[in-house]
Amino acid sequence: MILKLLENKRLTIGLLVVFMLIYPFLVGNSNYFMTLFVITCIYAITSMSLNLLIGYGGQISVGHAGFLTVGGYSVAILSSTVGLPFFLALPLAGIMTGSIGLLIGLPAVRLKGHFLAVATLGFGLSIPQIVLNWDGLTGGYSGLAVTKPLMFGSDFSLFYVFVVITVIITWLIQNIVKSSLGRAFIAIRDSEVAAQAIGINISFYKTTMFVISSFFTGIAGGIYGYWVGFVSPNDFIITNSFLVLAMIVVGGLASIPGSIIGAVLFSVIPHFTDSYIGITNIVIGIAVVLIILFKPDGIVSLFKMNKQKLVKPAGKGELLVQGGEKENANI
Amino acid sequence: MLTFNDITVQFGGLTAVNSLSFEVPKGQIYSIIGPNGAGKTTVFNCISRFYTPSKGSILFNGEDLIKYKPHQIINKGIARSFQNVELFTKMTVMENLLTGLHPLLKKNIFPIALNLPSVKRMEKDARDQAYEVMDLLNITDLANEKVSNLSFGFQKMVDIGRAMIVNPQLILLDEPVAGMNPIETEKISELILRLKNELGYTVLLIEHDMSLVMKVSDAVTVMNFGKKISEGTPAEVQNDPVVIEAYLGEVETHVAAK
Numbered sequence: 001m002i003l004k005l006l007e008n009k010r011l012t013i014g015l016l017v018v019f020m021l022i023y024p025f026l027v028g029n030s031n032y033f034m035t036l037f038v039i040t041c042i043y044a045i046t047s048m049s050l051n052l053l054i055g056y057g058g059q060i061s062v063g064h065a066g067f068l069t070v071g072g073y074s075v076a077i078l079s080s081t082v083g084l085p086f087f088l089a090l091p092l093a094g095i096m097t098g099s100i101g102l103l104i105g106l107p108a109v110r111l112k113g114h115f116l117a118v119a120t121l122g123f124g125l126s127i128p129q130i131v132l133n134w135d136g137l138t139g140g141y142s143g144l145a146v147t148k149p150l151m152f153g154s155d156f157s158l159f160y161v162f163v164v165i166t167v168i169i170t171w172l173i174q175n176i177v178k179s180s181l182g183r184a185f186i187a188i189r190d191s192e193v194a195a196q197a198i199g200i201n202i203s204f205y206k207t208t209m210f211v212i213s214s215f216f217t218g219i220a221g222g223i224y225g226y227w228v229g230f231v232s233p234n235d236f237i238i239t240n241s242f243l244v245l246a247m248i249v250v251g252g253l254a255s256i257p258g259s260i261i262g263a264v265l266f267s268v269i270p271h272f273t274d275s276y277i278g279i280t281n282i283v284i285g286i287a288v289v290l291i292i293l294f295k296p297d298g299i300v301s302l303f304k305m306n307k308q309k310l311v312k313p314a315g316k317g318e319l320l321v322q323g324g325e326k327e328n329a330n331i
Numbered sequence: 332m333l334t335f336n337d338i339t340v341q342f343g344g345l346t347a348v349n350s351l352s353f354e355v356p357k358g359q360i361y362s363i364i365g366p367n368g369a370g371k372t373t374v375f376n377c378i379s380r381f382y383t384p385s386k387g388s389i390l391f392n393g394e395d396l397i398k399y400k401p402h403q404i405i406n407k408g409i410a411r412s413f414q415n416v417e418l419f420t421k422m423t424v425m426e427n428l429l430t431g432l433h434p435l436l437k438k439n440i441f442p443i444a445l446n447l448p449s450v451k452r453m454e455k456d457a458r459d460q461a462y463e464v465m466d467l468l469n470i471t472d473l474a475n476e477k478v479s480n481l482s483f484g485f486q487k488m489v490d491i492g493r494a495m496i497v498n499p500q501l502i503l504l505d506e507p508v509a510g511m512n513p514i515e516t517e518k519i520s521e522l523i524l525r526l527k528n529e530l531g532y533t534v535l536l537i538e539h540d541m542s543l544v545m546k547v548s549d550a551v552t553v554m555n556f557g558k559k560i561s562e563g564t565p566a567e568v569q570n571d572p573v574v575i576e577a578y579l580g581e582v583e584t585h586v587a588a589k
Contacts, residue, residue: 176444179443180443181443183429183433186430187430190418190422191417196379197379197405198410198430198431198433198434198497199402199403
């Protein structure tokens, strides 16, 4: 019954928006629960970005925590050291992380599968070390404080700003994956030979994927910096990269709702399990194994969000539904 | 329209194509036939620029294709289908065709991310165009079917459709009827003739099915071991003893028995 209701896209999105708006009141303005929500938003943005890269583009990255760290530190440096206002610092953090993504994307064009995974793993591992040892810029062990934006007096209004940003980013990424760009990404994933034959410049689009993905991940890192008010080298380490990877696998590869479901699930599970030491990882591990075994398309496949739409062809009146079985029968 | 000048392709010590020259005239259906391993697909892969010949030039409308990269070939007006259909299997038929339109669509990320009206309009036009191609192929009712659910015959159709949708001047078809039953073969041969007669495409065809080749071709080149062994109209080629020998390999004994 509930599953049926959730298949109505508008209703689901409407309910989600209402929930996000009244959330602070539901939890009585509790700082803990609002932080949980913002962390979920950060992971939602990151997992959507990673899904764009892995699920749509077929390019594996296990170094996205590195991009989160770069985003967080960019915001810290831009807001505290340089003194830029919020609405400049946050996009700039995205652009800076996007530039790093470009640097990673350029060599990544020549790497495939496992080799690309190892290269990005190296990136994810090295970023915390670089941050730790570049004292002059990053403050080393002691981390950096982020100047909270003055225009939003309280965490309460900042919360809404971040919710709006998350919704906007979701919309932007959704538009990208539904467009000719998104189709080019999927084409590269499914057949590089055919993609080239129909005029898709593979190296250009692979690099573009990395830039888009790291740009949005950088913004997510920036949101983290602003919300927590402090960044340190161990905020996002390699475990977080794998956690985001688990989110998209469990939620659903090549699916935006799937990324969000995965992000919510794995951000909320620790809330219930953290009181028992070690349980969190076991639960997440079991969830990943179960999903891969029984629902390889992710939790999102339960909802049939991608169900066939009725499409009206040009110049024809009647509606067409899928007629595969009928046509296939006589072949 | 397309000229092969003395093309040689080598893979290590193996010469796949040896000093091959031929010319495809505009508006014709030109077939390349030959036994397995004769180098036919290698010819296609040279035109698509997946392979670079070690010698020779490929002229298309007077321009050498060697200097281009694979993804630039379609902009020159050459589209192709693949021997083992290379479709985007998780996409629907519609999405495959839309992806085929890639060279003609705007790809600026900012209007796309904001889903501006210009992008929406472009998408709608693209869909209309895809429906036109599907109408032509009689696969309109499969528009929203995932291609991995289609039979091989329909997958081949989609593959051809994806090549056609950008309105190329020259279309390369690599064994369009391989693995098809006679009814499907009939449908494809009608389609190939329509490509020439109604849409004015030039077609370069690789095929093993002789009935199809003989029915649709204006000219045929026969290859064996990377070399051209015969050339002419379907009837000429069919009666050429060299061709019969290449295919059957028994001509001497046959003659001797007489």
